[in-house]
Amino acid sequence: MRKLKSNIGWLIDKSEYTREDLRQRYNKTANTISNWCTGKSYPSVLELYDLAELLNCKVDDLYERKVEKTD
Incomplete structure (x- = not known):
C-alpha cells in the first residue's frame, strides 16, 4: 500500500514562517495546519x-511516497 508522508512541518520549521503564519494565510484552524x-x-x-x-x-x-508492507 502506498501512502504519503508529509514534509510540510519540516519545511515550515526550516523556513522563516510559522504554523500561525500559515493558519492566517490560508484562513485555517491550528488543527488543520x-x-x-x-x-x-x-x-x-x-x-x-x-x-x-x-x-x-x-x-x-x-510529500514523500512511502510503501507500507501489508500482511
Whole structure:
C-alpha cells in the first residue's frame, strides 16, 4: 500500500514562517495546519502550489511516497 508522508512541518520549521503564519494565510484552524503537517489531511491543489512557492520548494517536496508492507 502506498501512502504519503508529509514534509510540510519540516519545511515550515526550516523556513522563516510559522504554523500561525500559515493558519492566517490560508484562513485555517491550528488543527488543520497540524493535520497538514502530520498527513492526516491535505491542502487543496491551489494551496499546495501556493505553499510550495511560499516555502521555496517544489510541490513534490511537500510529500514523500512511502510503501507500507501489508500482511
